[in-house]
Amino acid sequence: MDGHWLMYEQPQFRGKMMYMRPGEYRNFRDMGMSCQRFMSMRPNMSNTGMNMRGKITFYEEKNFQGRSYECMNDCSDMSSSLSRSQSCRVESGCFMV
16 A cells, blocks of 8 residues: 545645545544544645555445445545545555545
8 A cells, every 4th residue: 555645624625634644544533533524635746746546445434334435536525425434545646635
């Protein structure tokens, strides 16, 4: 796994931001987040200087359970069912969520 994402509490890349490195995030609350969900995200390209493709997979429930949604590009408004995600896997690329 290689990739970094920026996650935001509000749509349109606003509000509190969290930097997510490659890995598994079983429960967003356990990560010290004040919110239970993210509303927008994008790849973090600041350190690479390249336009890399990446992939992050969100899960509806903790511990990678429930419905999943794969994202490979910027997502400026995650107010659909994706906003209720409780865990994710950063699989590749560079992202800001």
